[in-house]
Amino acid sequence: MNPVHVQQIECLLTLADELHFGRTAERLGCSQSRVSQLVAALERRMGVRLVDRTSRRVALTRFGGQFVDEVRPAYETLTSVIAGAHERARRGALRRLRVGFHGSVYEEVTEAFRRLRAEHGVGIALSEIPLGSPFSAVLAGELDAAMVELPASEPELTVGFRFPPQDRLLAVASWHPLARAEAVHVEALAGLDVLHPRGDAPDYWRAARVPRTTPAGAPIRSTMGISTVQEGLALVAAGEHVQLVCRPLADRAARGDVRCLPVEGWGEGHSSQLGLVWRADRxxxxLRALAALLDEEFAGAPRSPAPPGVPAAPRASG
Amino acid sequence: MNPVHVQQIECLLTLADELHFGRTAERLGCSQSRVSQLVAALERRMGVRLVDRTSRRVALTRFGGQFVDEVRPAYETLTSVIAGAHERARRGALRRLRVGFHGSVYEEVTEAFRRLRAEHGVGIALSEIPLGSPFSAVLAGELDAAMVELPASEPELTVGFRFPPQDRLLAVASWHPLARAEAVHVEALAGLDVLHPRGDAPDYWRAARVPRTTPAGAPIRSTMGISTVQEGLALVAAGEHVQLVCRPLADRAARGDVRCLPVEGWGEGHSSQLGLVWRADRxxxxLRALAALLDEEFAGAPRSPAPPGVPAAPRASG
DNA sequence: ACTGATCGATGAGCTAGGCTGATCGATGAT
DNA sequence: ATCATCGATCAGCCTAGCTCATCGATCAGT
Known part of the structure; x- marks a missing residue:
């Protein structure tokens, strides 16, 4: 059976609007006879008369009207999908950006996602990244970008945007002696067993997550690795371990058996900072648009002064 | 800009399945070189590489994959719409049957509608018909059929199916003296003012709805016409009028200020019966399928023995 | 490393069919 | 009765859809 040509559909839909072969031909940029032929071909193909036409009057048949009602949305969906893809291709953009994240997704970020979709026609496929493997998915090309904790000094990676630094808190079990205090001093970490992320993260990154020593030089124990935040909190609640978390995470993952305390006495700069990271060669x-949007959304908020788009300097690691 | 051809889309989708030009060509019934050309043309049209291909490996590009993901459902929608319409055209069927109804729609009827859609691919556009104009919409061609009260002895109309006859009840105001009784005798109608449907129904039909006289010959008053059931019930509740209704309607439209009583003493055959009516020339x-389905759904229920498909004999009218 | 097999790209060449312009016949207005 | 309008149809041109044959690249096996 002959395939139905898009042209025939387009012609029928236009004719349904105009109810006039001449004007239809004009709108379609072809001759009137072509319109006649296209409609006739479609009718032959469908095996029904779709348009009742005399030299004085053009009207859709009952079947033709229902056919138009059905086909028009389907046809418009198809053409708009193609046009959208074409537009994206023209801009070198993609349908969906695959973005991974650590911890939590700030509201400013979801807003940036919304605007990215609205203003650039690019959607987001969001996925959570295992705690201890911040870069591997991006490096492997499975993700286009990741919002992960800095530092990121991989040579292949670019830090496109730096989120405002956040205080780091110490999560301890509610019944732990430390939980009674308002805050805890860094040096107290020396006596604790701090959880560290388990994964294939580079060494300098792990060290920045959980310092090897306190500022005074006392070694910090870390005998247990975790893969997810929930895992960590459960272990903290059990009481044998403590965990360093950033403030938004502490707010979100609040549970009764865990308390989060400010940590005093870090040297300066010892805050937790997320960055939007992508492969420089991809x-x-x-991605740049997303970084720009994040920049706008976080404008005014306290934020690292490092300009976006340059590779991050490795954070001092102990 | 060149239009995108369905063929190109179809080719890309097939290629996305097969990941092999030769097999794709085979499935499409064309030569391998044609597949190569079609894909190349689509890529030229879109301005992006959609397929990464060496002589040993065929894979969709990132963009190509997303494009396929988007286009495939749109394309399949369009083709299935066309195929469905074609199938319907082949059978001479229509997308939606426009059916009107009076009173209420029995569950068996909705089931028949469901099956009509499932088994014959024909949907239903349902609309309520003004009480007193059972035939005009069908006669005017605005509806394909109507489920209305019989008799229908218009020469242009066919009664395709007769619903099981239903008792007719008398709706009276709850505080009306008659409401205290368990039932009311026909002859009592002589003293009441019975509501009649207002519309362009033929005379024999109006007479069948509201008899002019009781069996004994006493004239029945009917000074007020109504257009909808709600209108009628409101007037009944007000107390000046009474209304004859069929049982399903009485059950459905129950309200506290109206009581429905059985009417005793009709001659036989004085029940209310709905029929599926359509224009014989259309x-x-x-429609025949719908009648057959109704026949099945009501099988076993008490029902008029008149075979479907023959014009209804006019009911004796007083 | 050589050989052969497999696969996609490319170019030449044929022709179906997409498209136009001219014309005809039907219809309705004046 | 005349004229204007409109859709169908036909003849004919030429684009572009399609195939065949061939080439170059890649990989397996020896």
């Missing part, structure tokens, strides 16, 4: 325009 | 197969 920087698509949409 | 009997489409789907």
């Amino acid at each position: 920087a698509v325009p949409a | 009997a489409v197969p789907a």
